[in-house]
Amino acid sequence: MKKYIFIFIMTLGFWCCQKEDDITPQLELENLYTVANSDSDTIQQRLHEIYEKYQVTVTFNDTIGKVFVKTDIHGDSVFTYETVDPGYSFTTFNSLDYNYVFMTDPEQQSRMLDVVESYLEQCNDKLYPQVVLLVDSYSTTDQRGTVTEYSIGDYNVTYRALLLSSTTDEAMLETLPDEIMKTFIISRISDYSSDLLAFNQISRDFIGMSWSALGVSTLREPVTYMGYNDWWEYVEITVTEFYEYPLYSSCSCLQDDWWGFYELTPEAVEDFRNAVRQLIGPFGFVMESAKSPVGAPPTDTGDDLQVFVTEMLRFSQEEFASIWGEYSLVMQKYEILYDLLTNEFGVTL
Secondary structure, eight states, X not given: OHHHHHHHHHHHHHHHHHHHHHHSOOOOOOOTTOOOOOSSOHHHHHHHHHHHHHOXXXXXXXXXXXXXXXXXXXXXXXXXXXXXXXXXXXXXXXXXXXXXXXXXXHHHXXXXXXXXXXXXXXXXXXXXXXXXXXXXXXXEXXXXXXXXXXXXXXXXXXXXXXXXXXXXXXXXXXXXXXXXXXXXHHHHGGXXXXXXXXXXXXXXXXXXXXXXXXXXXXXXXXXXXXXXXXXXXXXXXXXXXXXXXXXXXXXXXXXXXXXXXXXXXXXXXXXXXXHHHHHHGGGTOSSOOSSOTTOOSOSSHHHHHHHHXXXXXXXXXXXXXXXXXXXXXXXXXXXXXXXXXXXXXXXOO
């Protein structure tokens, strides 16, 4: 009798195992990021070509794809969806809700694909996103219900994705690839902790101070230019102090959009730039803070890195050396980042 009971239990156990195997959903993994080609859709053809060349998925919709999981008890198909999630940064996750206005105009889609291709051509796969979501505009809603709108070339770089809004501004379309690259570099350079530590050490004693605390005041070489005095007479004016017009204790003259371009001769602009470089270069700085609204030195190491990378991307190696070569701290920082940008990230300077 015990023999038959044992056989029955064994059979029942085997049957149960079989039933469990039968009802286990068989989820077949597939590459949802593959981009199919199209014989009739030129935009889809470009998306396919970009994927084939760079292994980067570019999409105009936040839903990448879906995978069949099973049929439920009601006979309905159950799917799992893969969507672009801009919440993941390189070190954190935000709990924002993203809403999109999708881009449907083929002409504008093509224009924004030019931006994406221009970016991918300038660097190697260490700066590639896995997926690029191109939208007309987007907004975020935080936990308090505050809505923030993004448009006209606004973008967000995350751990796996680039979210980029549309623009028709020709000047912005030209500069967007470099701006995106700068953001990716700053985001991913944190993986190179030893190099970043060496960079941060160079100007660490000067970061977060004011120009006056650093002794930045009198110009080493006075600058003379033609301008209007208090009586609106067009005369020769000599500037000797960093706080005087048109500097106002600011390094904005080093930027390409400085208002002085419209009022001063090219020679005067270059004289003012050289005068400012002579003051800030010895501290290893190439620009004022990107965070402070009062034209102060970089407020922290991240701020310093951001403005330094921005300056590097503006010039070739030879041009940078001709401008900043006499300032040893600047060039020490340049050599550290140059090695990373060229050898690790494939950026041509």
